Amino acid sequence: MLEDKNQSIIRSIVVGIAALAPLIIFLFTNEDILSVDFPILVGLIIQAYIGFSSFMLVQSYEPKEKNKVTIGYAIFWSALGICYLSGKSLLLPIALEITSFSTILIYSGTDFGKKQIESLGSLLLASGISALFLSAWVMLPDGDILGVILLLIGLLIKSGFSGFHIWIPKVNEGGPSHALGSFAGVLEIFPLLLFYRYVLPNQFDPLLYQVLFPLAALGIFFGGITSFFHKDPKISLAYSSIESLNFLWLCLIISGMFQFSVDAELMNLSNSFRILFFLGLFHHSFSKTFQLFSIGMVSRLINSNSSDELKGIGRLLGISPLLLGAGTFSYAVLPGTIGFVSEATYFYLNARILDLPIGRSVFLLPSMIFIFFGIVLGGFTHIKLYMSMFLSKPMDNLKILPFGVSQKRWLYISLLSLALVIFIFPLLLPFFVELPMLRPFADELLIQWFHSISIVSFISIIIVFIFILYDYFNEKKFQTFKKKSWDCGGGYNGHELSVPSTVFSKPLKNSLGRYFVNKIGDSIVDDLIIKSLTSVFTFGTNFVSSTNQAKDEDISKYLAISSMFLIFIFSLLILGDF
Numbered sequence: 268m269l270e271d272k273n274q275s276i277i278r279s280i281v282v283g284i285a286a287l288a289p290l291i292i293f294l295f296t297n298e299d300i301l302s303v304d305f306p307i308l309v310g311l312i313i314q315a316y317i318g319f320s321s322f323m324l325v326q327s328y329e330p331k332e333k334n335k336v337t338i339g340y341a342i343f344w345s346a347l348g349i350c351y352l353s354g355k356s357l358l359l360p361i362a363l364e365i366t367s368f369s370t371i372l373i374y375s376g377t378d379f380g381k382k383q384i385e386s387l388g389s390l391l392l393a394s395g396i397s398a399l400f401l402s403a404w405v406m407l408p409d410g411d412i413l414g415v416i417l418l419l420i421g422l423l424i425k426s427g428f429s430g431f432h433i434w435i436p437k438v439n440e441g442g443p444s445h446a447l448g449s450f451a452g453v454l455e456i457f458p459l460l461l462f463y464r465y466v467l468p469n470q471f472d473p474l475l476y477q478v479l480f481p482l483a484a485l486g487i488f489f490g491g492i493t494s495f496f497h498k499d500p501k502i503s504l505a506y507s508s509i510e511s512l513n514f515l516w517l518c519l520i521i522s523g524m525f526q527f528s529v530d531a532e533l534m535n536l537s538n539s540f541r542i543l544f545f546l547g548l549f550h551h552s553f554s555k556t557f558q559l560f561s562i563g564m565v566s567r568l569i570n571s572n573s574s575d576e577l578k579g580i581g582r583l584l585g586i587s588p589l590l591l592g593a594g595t596f597s598y599a600v601l602p603g604t605i606g607f608v609s610e611a612t613y614f615y616l617n618a619r620i621l622d623l624p625i626g627r628s629v630f631l632l633p634s635m636i637f638i639f640f641g642i643v644l645g646g647f648t649h650i651k652l653y654m655s656m657f658l659s660k661p662m663d664n665l666k667i668l669p670f671g672v673s674q675k676r677w678l679y680i681s682l683l684s685l686a687l688v689i690f691i692f693p694l695l696l697p698f699f700v701e702l703p704m705l706r707p708f709a710d711e712l713l714i715q716w717f718h719s720i721s722i723v724s725f726i727s728i729i730i731v732f733i734f735i736l737y738d739y740f741n742e743k744k745f746q747t748f749k750k751k752s753w754d755c756g757g758g759y760n761g762h763e764l765s766v767p768s769t770v771f772s773k774p775l776k777n778s779l780g781r782y783f784v785n786k787i788g789d790s791i792v793d794d795l796i797i798k799s800l801t802s803v804f805t806f807g808t809n810f811v812s813s814t815n816q817a818k819d820e821d822i823s824k825y826l827a828i829s830s831m832f833l834i835f836i837f838s839l840l841i842l843g844d845f
Contacts, residue, residue, distance in 0.1 A: 275326050278337040279319075285341040286318025289348025303468075305704035306460040307351050309545065310453075313552050314351075316688070317452045318344050323681035324445040324560055325376070327674045332375045339372025343449070350457065355465070357405055360398040366454070367394035373446050382441030389437035390450075397425035397458075419466055422458035428516055429486025432509045433793050439505035440572075444563025447501070451508050452556035456548055459515050463544070467523050476524040483520055484634040486513030489783070489792060491641030494648040496772050496780040498788045499572045500562050500656070503648050504555070506790070507598075510645040511551040514613075517638070518544035532623055538708035539616050542700060543609070549692060550597065550609040557594035557685040558649060564678060565656055568667040574652060575767040579661030585675060586682070588657050589735070593686035595653035598646045603727035605692045608720055610642065615716055651771035659765035693724035 290311040294300065300308045318340070325336055346369060349362040370390060377383055400421030407414030424431045435455075439447055490510030497503040518540045525537035565581045566572075581591055597606030617635055692699075696717050700709050709717075772780065785791050 274333075278333060279322060279326065281337055282322040282340045282344065283319060286344040286348075287315045288345070289352055290315045292348075293352060301703045304464065305702075306463040309548070310351050310457060310460045311348065313456070313549075314344060314347060314453050316684070317449060317552065317556055320556065320560070320681045320684045321445045321449045323677050323684070324448070324564070327564070327677035327681065335372050335375040339369050339375065342366075342369035343373060347454065347457065351460075355405055355409070357402070359405060360402040363394060363398050363401065367391050370446060374443065377443045380441070384441070386438050386441030389434040390442075393424060393434040397421040400424070415466055415469055419462070422462050422466070426455055426458035426516070427509055427512050429482045429489070429509075429513055430796070432486065432490075432512075433796055435509060436502050436505040436790070436793065439501045439508075439559075440499065444559055444567065447504075447563060448556040448559040451504075451559055452552040455508065455512060456515070456552055459512070459519065459544075459548070462519060467519060467526075470527050471523070473524055476520050479520050480517070480524065481634060483513045483517040484637050486510070487517065487641035487645075488637040489641070491643070491645035491648070492779065492783050493790050493792070495644040495651075496776065496784040496788075497790075498574055498769065500566055500574045500577065500652055500768075501559075501572070503574070503652065504559055504562065507558075507645050507648050508551075508555055510641050511547070511555060514638075514642070515544060515547050515551065518547060535710050536616070536620065536623075538710070539619075539713055541708050542705055542713070543612050543616060545699075545705070546605075546609045546612055546696075549688070550605045553685050553688045553692075554594045554597040554604075554606055557682065557689065558598075560678075560681060560685070561591050561594060562652060562656065568670065574655060575769055577656050578765045578767055579656070579659040580667070581657035582659075582661055583667060584670065584678070586679060590679075590682055590686060591657050592653055593682070593689050595649045597689050598649040600646060601727070602720075603690060603693060603724040603731065605689050607724065608693045608696055610646075611720055612716070613642075619712075647771065651768045654771075655766055655768040659767075661765075690728060693721055694728070696721045696724075 290308075293304075293308065293311055297304055297307075322337075322340055325333065325340070343366055346362045346365040350359055350366065353359045353362060367390060370387060374383060374387060398421070400417045404414045404418035404421065407417070427435045438450065442450070487510050490506045490508075490513060494503045494506035494510065497506060521540040522537045522544065525533040526541075528534050528537065561581075565584070566577060568580055568583065569577065571577060581588075584591070593604075597604040600607050600610045620635075697714075700706065700714065700717050776784075783791055785794070
């Protein structure tokens, strides 16, 4: 027993060094940490913190191959740190590929099946395609507009931007919870921070941002709706991540669209959304990671992918529902959480947009309905999962995987470390916006707003803390105090009255959900995208024989296709000379 404990400590130290070392190197070798390289600093801080939390979850429930998983995480965090530190060099795509391939070791603690192989394949495919575009950017000279556009495409693919998102649900379907939390909280925000560092400072034609803006808005709308109607909790969280990531892209796009405007009001709007980007980034990283850790852990206790079959399973962990609900409270925009800071600030900025003259705000106003709808349904996704999985009563004689005291302790440490950020960040918000990199972008109205929501958060946390103390001492005073189930009335305490998660989404399934999710629960939009891509890649099979034996008429078809593409290539070369 003592030997296992010592090995756990050694593993934690190894992974901790790998996650923290890039940050230390950056702090001692870079003089621009609070200016142009501030987004790199933010990414490395988040990596170091979530790297610790994710490995605590590994210690909790990975029953085998812990040494391989440890090596995998050590390589993963080291290589991702090199991605941040490398700048515009060939180390960037190389380190990104090493980061992706290290996930094979991270997955080694999980039994490999079809879903796990598809999860790894989707992650490696997205990373490989993104690395190709990043390599092209690295090889082209600084300031080359084509290079910056190629960089942008690579970052859009890697971050799951609207239309490039189809790999994220596949990754979530088969990956272990600790890895999925690391991907959502750290790996998926890496492209956004690179965009902030290398693309946003460039002055582009506003048309580029005007094309990306509606796509990001649709991504928020689509991600929120699909997550609300999906039955698999991990895939629901994947589409919720798509909604959150597109919201972060929306903040960057609005910042870039108006950052060089001569209009003072539009400049203030651009600067405000730049700060909102960082607030949303922290919200997504810590709240989403918490959700994937807690809900993913619960999903693992029984062999099921249906949220309805996981009713009340979270109560068997023996951990306070208040702690397990930290991520949900954040997505429910409750005061005192980091989600409240992010979403409330977005609503505040939209109120300021309404005050702009109609000619300046007309481009933004129509999209607000789609964005609000996606954000609200994305938040309800977390609420319905929490009420069903952590508050309802589980079925009698439910068989779950073993979950001992040691496993519970590691899980508690992991979740508590993330919950601390979720609840403490709103209190530190006035100090955060005073950082040298952010203060020039905050006008006085925005500073006053941040002070106000910080005070509201502080009062909310104090009130909740008082109620927790009251409940604790009341329970000590009355030893026979009997807790009642939240959803069972009339004195009956059976599991039959527990609330399944589909109760919340069924009323809208026929009117709205059927346009986005099919009968078996898969995304209709994603199926169309995959079928379109498949038809493109199998285009040639429509012209040749479907049998293995070549036919005489196939030769003429081959020659016709070759001739068309040869003429097309020559046309491009001739046009290029002009």
